[in-house]
Amino acid sequence: MSIKTVSRALNDAPHVSTDARERVRAAAAKLDYHPNIAAQSLIARRSYLIGLTYERPSPSYVVELQNGALARLEDSRFRLVVLPFRDVANRPTELGRLLVRAGLDGVVLAPPACDQDDLLEMLDRQKLPYARITPHREMARGIVATIDEVAAGHAIAAHLLSIGHRRIGIIMGDPSHAACAARMEGYRRAFAEAGAAIDDHLIVTGDFTYDVGYAVAADLLRRAPQPTAILAQNDDMAVAAMAAVRDRGMAVPADVSVAGFDDSEVSRTAWPQLTTVRQPVSELAWDATDRLIAALETERDGSSKYAASPAPRGDHAHELFVRSSTAPPR
Amino acid sequence: MSIKTVSRALNDAPHVSTDARERVRAAAAKLDYHPNIAAQSLIARRSYLIGLTYERPSPSYVVELQNGALARLEDSRFRLVVLPFRDVANRPTELGRLLVRAGLDGVVLAPPACDQDDLLEMLDRQKLPYARITPHREMARGIVATIDEVAAGHAIAAHLLSIGHRRIGIIMGDPSHAACAARMEGYRRAFAEAGAAIDDHLIVTGDFTYDVGYAVAADLLRRAPQPTAILAQNDDMAVAAMAAVRDRGMAVPADVSVAGFDDSEVSRTAWPQLTTVRQPVSELAWDATDRLIAALETERDGSSKYAASPAPRGDHAHELFVRSSTAPPR
DNA sequence: GCAACGACGGTAAACGTTGTCATAAGCAGG
DNA sequence: CCTGCTTATGACAACGTTTACCGTCGTTGC
Secondary structure (H helix, E strand, O other): OOOOHHHHHHHOOOOOHHHHHHHHHEEEEEOOOOHHHHHHHHOOOOOOEEEEEOOOOOHHHHHHHHHHHHHHOOOOOOOOOOOOOOOHOOOOHHHHHHHOOOOEEEEEEEEHHHHHHHHHHHHHOOOOOOOEEEEOOOOOOOOEEEHHHHHHHHHHHHHHHHHOOOEEEEEEEEOOOOHHHHHHHHHHHHHOOOOOOOHHEEEEEEOOOHHEEEEHHHHHHHHOOOOOOOEEEOOOHHHHHHHHHHOOOOOOOOOOOEEOOEHHHHHHHOOOEEEEEEOOOHHHHHHHHHHHHHHHHHHOOOOOOOOOOOOOOOOOOOEEEEEOOOOOOO | OHHHHHHHHHOOOOOOOOOHHHHHHHHHHHOOOOOHHHHHHHHOOOOOEEEEEEEEEEEEHHHHHHHHHHHHHOOOOOOEEEEEOOOOOHHHHHHHHHHOOOOEEEEEEOOOOOOOOOHHHHHHOOOOOOEOOOOOOOOOEEEEEEEOHHHHHHHHHHHHHHOOOOOEEEEEEEOOOOOOHHHHHHHHHHHOOOOOOOOHHEEEEEOOOOOHHHHHHHHHHOOOOOOOEEEEOHHHHHHHHHHHHHHHHOOOOOOEEEEEEEOOOHHHOOOOOOOEEEHHHHHHHHHHHHHHHHHHHHHHHHOOOOOOOOOOOOEOOOEEEEOOOOOOOO
């Protein structure tokens, strides 16, 4: 049996009888032979590596992101390389270089990297395909999986307004994430529809982390008139806000209601459980990875000239979860 | 200039003048040329990929693990591939095959994979180097980074006993993790030193997750006499226990004290903050990765015959954090 | 009996880098 | 001038696959 026949058999290529294929399979298993991936990569000009980048998000966000991507990669020959970034905003080219040097076939960009023009520019130049998760600018660029964050922000704010809150404190996320503005825009629309106005005095800025969230929430609670509800732009800061409320001797939701954003795991392990709006991070990551791989496949199948048809934009639905951290003001 | 000179220049090899090296560097930067990693891998018989495996742990544990490994890999040419497992205990060989087929240079095994004899056996056979994080069996096998979990278990139990608790409920983790028995042994010793005995009636078994932790904690609280304190084998289950206590209308720590294990992020974002014992997961992962890479380097440097000196066992210290979730019984 | 086709062997080339080898130029010290 | 060292050069093999081309054999259909 020639070496090519073996190669064909293991790669499900035609021109091999099922009998021969079986024998090859059996022999490979017995000798536990595995084709050398480096050699395959060399000839296929494919590393079979997909990168996943993110920057200092909450643990549950990272894990959901990874799980989504990994779920898609399971049973494929692609492997997932994690590449956390620090400070994408200030050194996009350095990080672009890192991505290119990692020898990836493609990369999934979570916020805020997905909105860094310089980075995208560099990836385009290097012909490194990318998929973007919940970007907020240049929505037509590359593969995009997203939710309508304006609508999601609207949903959560509308909930607080509908149960009677008007003095609502807002904890913004890291301003370098374009998502912040989108969520805020959703809040604004909900206020407008309710015939209310946002009190700029009750807006503070965090960075999506618990610690900073706690500090700015405590600051917020010292202001007069005190808000009857707090709207945080992610769950970690919302949980921090609950702690700040209680540390001032008040109760959630009796004295102050708190709502978050993301429906991350912490929203369910918090007590009381957090009212929040779900961002289907796992599905988004799955979808982004799926379309990225699809793009790689068609690219390889030669028809690269007209395969660059605009990928359908992946819109996913948000979902409001009203739990125990919100109640009407007294 | 010949191609080898370029190769030498980029790899900091000798026999190249500094002048030539500079010119090569400059040209490479201008053309943004990057050596093909697949070709390098092929000839070096090195993929420059390190795997990290874990199984369904809490998000903060995963993230700490990854951060530790990634911190070590930064500025090295190695990249991190994540390979979460499901149900290692029941299909070790299948997962071993997955590791081998991923073409890794080495793999970091977190619990419970680090204690699967069949898996280790297979990795030995395939000559795939591995580092184990907090294993509990065959401690001499492979590279090991660990803490003394018996001592850590002792520390946290001794704290509860020292402030006066005697009726202490215990929430065990997933029995397939050997760590459970070690932590339990630490508890036992602390009880013995305090002249107390563990009430087997107050032991329940979870699986390290919040949901199951909540269920068994609720079960525990229905037993009479009710425990005055709960000792959970990780922080997620401890947080679940706090929720169960409050859902029965009682307060933490006024009515029931709760202590955890790990000092994971959730212990600090919980309210009240959790008394726990720190397991330095990041450092453990850093250390494991570091020694794994060191082993790979010496292996490559030819002297593989006598380089197999027993790596020093990496023992790290635990640390007790007494926070607000524990208080003397009333 | 002949053409078409599928299965398979042989041989060689290709992927992009590094290692080996022989060799030469430039420069110092004897 | 010879010797030894450093720097650089070209030719070539090697890593382990896949692919391309060419050819043989047996089977099937007409």
